[in-house]
Amino acid sequence: MSIVTPLTTGPEITPKQLSASAVAKKKLSSPWASLAAIVIAVLWTIPTFGLLVSSFRPERAIKRTGWWTFFSDPQVTFDNYKAVFGADGGVNMADFFVNSLVICIPAVLIPLALASLSAYAFAWIEFKGKNFLFLAIFALQIVPLQVTLIPVLEIFVKLHLTGTFWTLWLAHSTFALPLAIYLLHNFMKEIPAGLIEAARIDGAGHVSIFFRVMLPLLTPALAAFGIFQFLWVWNDLLVALVFAGGGNEVAPITLQLANLSGTRGTAWQLLSAGAFVSILVPVTVFLLLQRYFVRGLLAGSVKG
Amino acid sequence: MFNTASTTPGKLLQMLAALLLFAAIMGVILFIAGRLGRGKNGDKWVGYIYLLPAVLMLLIGLVYPGLRTIYESFFDAAGNAFIGFDNYKTIFTNEDELTVLRNTVFWVVFTPFVATAVGLVYAILVDKSRMESFAKALIFLPMSISFVAASVIWKFMYEYRPDQGSVKQIGLINQIIVWLGGKPVQLLIESPLNTFLLIIVMIWIQAGFAMTILSAAIKAIPDDIVEAARLDGVNAWSMFRSITLPSVRPTVVVVLTTIGIGTLKVFDIVRTMTGGQFKTNVVANEFYSQTFRADNQGLGAALAVLLFILVIPIVAYNIRQVRQGA
Incomplete structure (x- = not known):
């Protein structure tokens, strides 16, 4: 391959099609x-x-x-899959599958709705203490979950909520808020101010602007964070162990898989099928909505 | 409605009820906001009421618990007697805890660098290739599955069968060792090898994240720079060193620190694969064991606070680098 390619090579190699890495790669001699x-x-x-x-x-x-x-x-x-779904093996993946869904849906929708409201306030409403509050919520992103678990558990005990889905819904929703507010705020800031001003001149209040102007424009951002949160909650083990570890009634599928691996670590016929049942939903969601997920990742994400 | 639901219809009903209750609360908030918006200084009050639910939840569910845990880290196992910094002293002097710290250092040093390196190389290799999106999906897929499922997948890779005449290996790694003429190894028991084998699982998951972010950064390098370098006839290595790498450097820092923070807090892999035995324990798993197994709440709290403290320099470095880049 010649080192210097003249600009007039032909229409198929226009400069625009070559990125730095493409050139690097070409020079690395393609087969290798x-x-x-x-x-x-x-x-x-x-x-x-x-x-x-x-x-x-x-x-x-x-x-x-x-x-x-x-x-x-x-x-x-297909016996392995029959065994993990069947009740007699004691694996009961179907029940835990339902639990995971029941946990995930509210744990995605609630923070999404609350965070959009907050993000809207931060992006488009003027009020005292706004910058300080925003910075504080931004900073909360770095708080590790571990720091909060025991006191939150104590609160749930006082409220008699232990062993119910409410613990998981509330915990996941709260933990998601800092990142969700930050991401959605960044998306909302990008919407041209003219649109909001025009709506205000037409006499629209913040409630109708939120629904009529913001939400439709924000669908990709909401999808991005929604998928993010869905995968996070579906794949979570720590929160589930702490708040639903006591009984099987509300435990998600990851917890059951972890238990199975702990108690029957050599039962590979169950573990292999169980693992695939548990990753079926996240992988499908990911493959279908990869575009949004990647956008969410690119928007900058430090979570935990 | 606040009881434990135990049948599938019961669970679904409870979920529906919870969503309706939440919708009702949202309705009330929006109604009040609509009313307040008309008054004098209306905007300000709409802002406050929009923030109210999130701020309340964060105060109760994140700020108070965080402060409470810091407070409790100065108390003994039962949480009754104030013992000053003794829990922290234990972490830095007890032999088992020192192993935990050593392993955590291994995790945080190796995972981000190897995952980022693999992600960067792969992103460059597949950039603009014919099967780019398929090739990327292969590496990226592990990102979407749980740490638990990933651990099960890799535990199977590392599976060991004793070295006896007719017994065949069922784990691929040991089979390769046998094919190469070696004796099978109890991979997850041999320390410190086992810690590195667990780190590989995290690298396997995070490389896809690194690749996705870096690939976007590579595509954002301006064409004219690349073209100029190309006309100067630079070779592949200097193209990488003087164009690609400097251009994506700020992104590399973000990726490194993000993976570093995630790695610090990972406990699912250790718990699922070895349970923290055979000297593979890390801070995040030790926190769980001390708090919930050993019932040593004070030490558990101190370990959680340690995680928090360890995150701060990484984040500070990240912010400084991003500022300098801007």
């Missing part, structure tokens, strides 16, 4: 670059793939031979 990319991709995919294959192999086969023997001796069964 492709090989390196493929090696990383394979390394990253194999662990999941191995467990996925195992979840469809019979128990005897899983325990006696490695999953790679599947290719020389393919045996397929």
Whole structure:
């Protein structure tokens, strides 16, 4: 490959199509670059793939031979999935699946609604102490959950809420607020002030501006944070352990998978199928709404 | 409505009731805001009422508990006697706790750098390639699954079967060791190897995050800079060193610190894979064990506060770097 490519190479390589890394990559001589990319991709995919294959192999086969023997001796069964859903194995994934959904939906909608109101106030209303309050909420993002758990648990005990979904709904909603307010505020600030002023001149109050002007424009931002929060709550273990660890009645699917791994760590026929049942929803949500999720990530996110 | 729901219809009903109650509260807030908005200084009051629910929740659920935990970290196991800094002294002198601290350092040093390096290299390699979005999804997918599921996936990779004639390995890593002529290793028991094997799980999850953010930064590098360098005939390595890397440096800092903070607080992986045994414990997991297993609330609180303190320099560094870049 020539080092200096003249500008008049032809229409297919216009300068706009080449980014720094594209050039770097070209110069790295493509075959090696492709090989390196493929090696990383394979390394990253194999662990999941191995467990996925195992979840469809019979128990005897899983325990006696490695999953790679599947290719020389393919045996397929759905028994593992039947076992994790069935009541007799004591795994009952279906119940925990319902719990996870019941926990997630309010734990996403409540902070989303409250944070949009707050973000609107911070972005478009003038009041005393605004900057200080905003800075304080921004700073709260760095507080680790661990610091808050015991006192929050004590509050729930006093309110007789322990062992109910309310603990998880309230805890997740509260913990989500700082990041949600910060992100939504950034999105709202980008909306042209002219739009709001025009609505004000037409005599609209902050309530109708919020609903008629803001919410429709904010849909992508709400989707971005919604997915973020959904994955966070669905995948959470710590909050679930602390507030729902006592009984199985409200525990989410991650908690059951963790328990299964702790008590039946060698029952790979159950663990493999159970793991895939638990990641089915987040992976689907992610694949369908990847665009919004990435946008949420890019908006800057430090959570925990 | 505030009881424990135990049947599926019961659970769904309770969820519906909770959502309706929440909608009603929102309705009241908006109604009051609508009324206040008409009065003198109306705007100001609308602002306050919009903020009221969030601020209340944060005060009760985050600020008060945080302060309370700091206070409790100066008390003994039962939370009765004031013992000054003794809990903190324990963390920095007790042998087990020192192992916890050492492991946490390993986690926080290795995870961000390796994950970011892999993410950056991969982002450059697949940039503008034909299968870019598919290639990215492969690396990014681990981000969407739980730490628990990721731990189960990797525990299976690390699975060990004793080295006896007819017994076959079912974990891929040990099988590779055997194929290469070695003897199978109890990977999760061997210290300090096991800590690094757990760190790999976190790297596996976070590399996708690093790649996504850095890929966006790479695409934002102005074309004319790249073109000028290209006309000067710079080679791949100096293109990377003098164009790509300086351009994405501020983003690299953000990615490093974000992963660093996340790593500091991760406990799911340690808990699921080893339960903190075999010298793999980290601060976040030790916090959980001391608070809920050993019933040592004072020490647990001190460990939580330590997590908080450790986050602060990382965030401060992040803010300083971002400021300098701007």
